[in-house]
Amino acid sequence: MLNWRDPENPEAGGAERVSLAFMRALRERGHEVFWFSNSFPGAAPAYERDGICFMRAGGKGTSVLAALRWYRRQPRFDLVIDQHHGIPWYAPWWCRTRCLAYIHEVLGPIWHVFYPGILGRIGRWQERWTHWLYRHVPFWVPSPSTRRALEAHGVRHVTWLPNGCDTPPLPRLDPKPLTPPARLIVVSRLAPNKRVDHALHALALLLQRGLQAELTVVGGGAMEQPLKELAHRMDLTHRVRFTGPLPETAKNEELRRAHFLLHSSVREGWGLNVIEANAMGTPAIVYPVDGLVDSTLDGRTGWVVAHEHPEDLAETVCRVWQNPGEYEACRRRAWERSRRFQWCEVLPRVTRWLEAQARGDSAAARAVAAEVAHLL
Template identity: 25%
Template sequence: MSRRSADRKPVVVHTVHGAPFHDYQPAAARQFFIACERWAARRCHHLISVADAMTDLMVDAHVAPRNKFTTISSGMDVEPFVHANDHRERVRKKYGISDDHVVVGKIARLFHLKGHEDLVRAARKVADACPNVRFLLVGDGILRQPLQEQIASLGLTEHFIFTGLVPPSTVPEMIGAMDLLVHTSYREGLARALPQALIAGKPTISYDIDGAREVVLNDQTGYLVAPGDEQDLANRIIHLTSHPDIRMQQGRTGQQRFTEQFRHQTMTKKIREMYQELLANTAR
């Protein structure tokens, strides 16, 4: 996006939501995308990162120097998430979830590198320890049938609920039906589902990737798990499933800590201030 001062001198700013290069692509493709990012960065006055992890990634790849980046959290309308529990009873009834079920939610496309297979394998251990657990998978994709077959082969069909693709406007009520949220993606700038769940007062468990560690704070708002560590993933889910008091405490901490940070008004205010400073500097 760009903006011009009174003398028509341009100020160009680029926002980094997620890097196009990552460790799970061929080396040639990775180098190509890094070169593209470097080319674009040289033509920007400044870059906004939605998480400090995105800045670290770009700096490490020599896309641009660190002083050319500012972190501004990606804003949203937080009110539907603050009031997510208003829909809890209705949504749980719709999906056959009873009061004694503890619902572990995941919001993501049923696609590669989203870690659904890891969650299913961990779920076998969780269900053995906590028979009242239910896994609510929000989203759809090409892996739905393979996942359903994997779930059936492990004897977990009754423990999993697939919602299919849902309108974005219904995501808050889906989170309201959950008791905690897991995020097992192997790459993501900062998954919006994490702050959304925390703003709704739900603790989160996430693979320790990219910006996740900036909102999932160990023993405060949830737990970080090393990518692919299915045993630790299962242990953390069992821990939160078995301790409603800890779920409530961590969820409350997340809501208090991140609601204001992720308000869209907070984001636009910071962006406006940054533009004003850049415009003032270029006018000199």
């Protein structure tokens, strides 16, 4: 697998987390697995983890050539996974074997968040051009939204295979009465595209409407200090708690005690933290963006608001707060659905699909893809 980041990269996130689970499962099934990524300051050129050989070389603008040089010294591979994060590895044109592309999301508007003006337009054009160039390469994606976006860019063969979830569902659903304060939570890397500031504005609106509420922000990143300063300017410091990154057990406990997960990202590949919250008996209120409209089923396992605005988040919290029966039914369906996305359900199917790709067995690959269609 070619991926710009490996799991030990300081910028690694959810994509590397789920990729490691898939690659580890292949290794456990007896396959040799290699993961090539960019180097970074202080990084060793190679290491082994879970039986996977990790290689690092090059950086932005040079790692494709570094990968090609390393690859040409290896015995022939059966399958190469070209994982895109905005920019591809162009592996179909140099790997000389079966190759598939793996992306979590079509970045689209995210380019403009990080690169305003002309650079964002160039990035977005480059992404569309890349998808056209890869239009005959089979794609693997984690959500129907990403599949639709790729098909709109002309890609011919896109297979949706879900991500798994590390958070096991509660053995039974605990009572969670809607008694004040309303406990809201955000679990996210604190980056500009996650728009965590929208959750702060939604909290302020709830307080203005007379609903006692509090917000817990779990995660770290470049936006942590600006968000803390925003909370101070909005006089919300007594209502907002920033925990930083938490171990899984502590994170799950925070999700368990919350009434609602808020998710206001520009777009997602899937929205793994939605399923994690659901497993803890907590439904999500999300923006109507790619990925989140797949991980949250509107009115069934959570709520998809009409517009990407904090007012809509606050309005939905207030409405549901007055309808405890709706809330309880929704959180129960979310909890039950989270079982479908446990790794024990997902890994056997995805690894069989990858093995079929390595063999060039298109009929077996289609059969596996048909098996997962019911999971949504």
